[in-house]
Amino acid sequence: MSANLDAATTSQPSGNTPEAGPPGGRGLVAKLAAIVVGLTAAITLMLCAFGLPSANGGPRHAPLGVSGPESAVAAVQKQLPGDDWEVTAYDNSRDLVRAVEERDAAGGLAFDEDGLTVYTATAGGQMISNAISGLGTALAGQQHVSATVHDVVPFPKDDPRGTGLASAALPMIFGGMLPAIALLQFFPGHANLRTRLAGVVAFALAGGAAVTAVLQFGIGTLDGNYWVTSLGLGLGMAALAVPFLGLESLLGYAGFGVGSVVMMFLGNPLSGLTTGPYWLPDGWSTLGQLLPPGASGSLLRANAFYDGTGAGGPALVLGLWTLAGVALMYAADRRRNGKAGSKAGDTPAV
Structure with a gap:
């Protein structure tokens, strides 16, 4: 018996045993390739979203x-x-x-x-x-x-080229994203839906007042009634932040991510904030004005330079986006309460 074991042991070459590769090597390569392809697609999409409207820009109707x-x-x-x-x-x-x-x-x-x-x-x-x-x-x-x-309708003398207006695009968008992210982190869970909504409204009012103060009194870009303009900017921030909260409440962070991509890759380049809506290709301008960044920019122009002329349309768009976000939060609240009720009904009485 021992002789057989010794023979079996000595029959294995001691120095030529191949080393096993890392577990899941093919899966690791596939995952890495998927990440590279995804990032490449994201960069390409970003270039198309920001480059094509500018390259095809010109007077359109x-x-x-x-x-x-x-x-x-x-x-x-x-x-x-x-x-x-x-x-x-x-x-x-x-x-x-x-x-x-x-x-x-x-x-x-x-x-x-x-x-x-x-x-x-x-x-x-x-x-x-x-x-x-x-x-x-x-x-x-x-x-x-x-x-x-x-x-006939120039920019103020302190900013004759409207550079401050162009620089307001990203703060307006991030003014909707950042408060939603912060409130989701500090007030997580279904029980804090109303707290998050109240926080977004408070931030929209404060953020609109702060951004308007910088643009109007600091840079000199805006020329209009300060309080009306700040309320319009606050409505624009709420029209971004409230839907973000609603998407996360109903669909989780995947919904928040989809909303962020849409606003960054479509809402921002199609807003017409720097060029005006008549400079974008047909269809793109209409889409941009139906998204919060474009509507917010149009409302800002109307309040700051035209004494409110033309403010009704963009204000309606922003209001509908805000109500849509509240509706998403309400739907998430109803779904959670329904699940809690069904579980309570299934629990046998003791």
Whole structure:
């Protein structure tokens, strides 16, 4: 018996036994490959989301007012492509200026015997204003007349290019994400739904007031009623934060992640905050204005530069997003209570 064991032992080569590889080696490679592919797709998606709207930007059905002799108005209407400009004739330059002030026109061209006056609204959109200025200069050159540019709705003198408005895009979005993340961490669990909602509302009011103060009194970008503007910004932050809380309450952190991706990759680049809504491709602008970042930017422009003209639409969009978030939280509350009730009903009485 011992001889057989010795023979079996000595028959195994002592120095040539192959070492076993790490357990799950193929699974590790597959997991690593999936992570690399996922990150590459995320970067590509981010580039497309931020790059394509800018690369394909240009006037898209931008309302342009024209006044002057019928021949000049007809020539402009015939020359400009309908997909880029929607030309409306006005009786005189006063009506044209009023249309720009009331946001019925993004700008205008007024022909008279002295030449051509180009009316722009830089605060309504820097890119579209530049396009209207260039268009007026080109038309004046064709007709061998002089062109004078008049900015009807400019940015304040302290920030004539509106750089502060452009820098407000990310703070507005993170103003909706960060409070939701903080409240979920400090007040976890189903029992704190109402506490989180109250915290978001309080932060939205405080955050809107703080951001407006910096933009209006610190940088000098905004020029309007401070309290109205701050309430509008607060509504925009609530329209982001409350749906985030609702998605997490109903679907967990996966729902929060989906909402964050949508707002960062779609809401931010399609907001039109720096360019104005008439500069984005067809369909993209409409989608951007239906998302909280775009609606919040439009409400900010309306309150800060146009005395509230055009504020109703974006305010309605933001209000509906806020109510949708509350509805998600209510649905999560009902589902949890229903599960708790069914478990209590299944427990046998002692």
